[in-house]
Amino acid sequence: MKILALNATYRPGKTTTHLTRKALQGAVSVGAETEMVMLRDKDIQFCTNCLTCYKDLESEIAPCTIDDDVSGILEKVKDADGIILSSPVHCGFVTGLMMAFIERITFRLCRPTGAYLGMKGCPEPRLTGKPRAVASIVSAGGMPVEMREYCDMGTPWLKESTVFFNGDFVGDIYAGAVFNKTLEDEDWPRSFLFRELTEDQLNEAFDLGVKMGEAIKNGKIRPFDPEAGLGVKSTVDCCPKL
Ligand SMILES: Cc1cc2nc3c(=O)[nH]c(=O)nc-3n(C[C@H](O)[C@H](O)[C@H](O)COP(=O)(O)O)c2cc1C
Structure with missing residues (x-):
């Protein structure tokens, strides 16, 4: 069982990385082999919308005209x-790096042959050899x-x-902000500087790794289901209602 973390932080020694390491430790504790890829250390260029991947309906991993570390x-x-x-949460969303990475993989890992929500031409997975947690x-x-x-969009x-x-x-x-002191009025404009991780947050990360490892080990992981995977029908009540 292999678990891969794709980490889109810009600060390798900080909160996102500590949490992710903890989650991987949890996964190791139930028998997983793990690896964390620091996306910031990789050459990941912006998608050019050339549609080479999109036009390929056959390949398991669609080709790309950009020769960088994404393949x-x-x-x-x-x-x-x-x-x-x-x-990290940046501007209420994920980092630009995560966004850039996901743009690059969208039609390399999906083909536009799916149909859901009454629409044709929707993405569906190419890597159907096994389901992934x-x-x-x-x-x-x-x-x-x-x-x-x-x-938390x-x-x-x-x-x-x-x-x-x-x-x-x-x-x-969602590891929400917790500060290492009670903030005074003058501290609030630099509140990010006082942010610290708590034992509870780290334990939550460990438990998430255990949960993922156990689910894989026990054969509980199902292939992509558009209704669940696209939020039409939520399987886990874990996301904020937006
Ligand atoms: C450009 C930028 C935007 C941010 N936006 C938010 C935000 O919308 N909400 C928030 O709570 N924190 C925000 N933060 C703070 C980061 O979420 C916080 O520093 C986080 O711990 C960074 O993760 P890291 O420790 O792995 O770098 C922002 C930080 C930066 C640099």
């Missing part, structure tokens, strides 16, 4: 049984967990990424 990452995705998508981890610097709905979007991985979403973490 290598997709080989790891193909091999994996579980994918953890990790990102998918989970998300996002880390916020300012917005506490009880105000998540105002600041990222998780519902990451949840829909099950389509790329022929996936089944097993859970998410």
